[in-house]
Amino acid sequence: ARDIGKIAVENGLSLSQILKSLTFLRTVIWDVFTEELQQRKFAPITMLDVSKIIDPFIDEINHIFVDIYEAHNHEQMKLAYMALEELSVPMVPLSKGIAVMPIVGQIDTHRAQLIMETALEESAKLQLNYLILDISGVLIVDTMVANNIIEIVKALQLIGTKAMITGIRPEIAQTIVNLGIELGTIHTKATLEQALAEIGFSILN
CATH class of the missing domain: 1.10.287 (Helix Hairpins)
Incomplete structure (x- = not known):
């Protein structure tokens, strides 16, 4: 049988x-x-x-x-x-040493761990100098989500990858302030384009 x-x-x-x-x-x-x-x-x-x-x-x-x-x-x-x-956690290389991780949807504890693992593994494998975490597709950012993002950024710093956060919408920014969440030294930009411009990445016309 x-x-x-x-x-x-x-x-x-x-x-x-x-x-x-x-x-x-x-x-x-x-x-x-x-x-x-x-x-x-x-x-x-x-x-x-x-x-x-x-x-x-x-x-x-x-x-x-x-x-x-x-x-x-x-x-x-x-x-x-x-x-x-x-x-659900894509890594998009843009150039040597630069990549973007667009995050869309809800972030729970399990997915936050998956984002952490993927960010660290891919950053090390691609030898990234910069990783931009774009959270414009994240609808809700509460204390748990914000703390997870902070931990991800800190972990990336330990392996030599500078992380930037983009896509924080006005309502999300207000929520973060109301919750009293301190982002500390985390570097943020309004848009992905601004983040890329700051690190010297541009499209030549």
């Missing part, structure tokens, strides 16, 4: 298809025993005893198939979620 289940998954057979084949197996087995009963004139109680063995046996095969498909589906969902996470 385990071997057949793995082969079925690898060949793209659905769970319903494999369970239908199991129904066929059950029918064949019971046809054989029914014929045996008639030929040897077994007592009906014998068939009852046989059913106590055969039915649990086939049910166990059924459970094995279901477990294999559930494990496969879980792995596929895990891979899909990992791919989605990678897309």
Whole structure:
């Protein structure tokens, strides 16, 4: 059952298809025993005893198939979620030593950790001098989100990458002030264009 289940998954057979084949197996087995009963004139109680063995046996095969498909589906969902996470934290290299990380949507604890890991790993791999975190697509910035951004900037400084924050909308700025959040020495610019201009990156007409 385990071997057949793995082969079925690898060949793209659905769970319903494999369970239908199991129904066929059950029918064949019971046809054989029914014929045996008639030929040897077994007592009906014998068939009852046989059913106590055969039915649990086939049910166990059924459970094995279901477990294999559930494990496969879980792995596929895990891979899909990992791919989605990678897309949710893109790193966009602009030039040697310069990259932008546009952040869109809500930032929770898990995503903040993902942003931290991606920023550090990619900055080190690309040997970035500057990383611009653009949060113009972040709708809500509360104390937790602001603190996470501060921690990300500090961590980048430790590996020699200067971080700049852009895209802080007026309402977000007001929220940060009202919450009493201190951004400290974090460098901010209104737009991505301003940040790029400050570090000497420009488009030649």
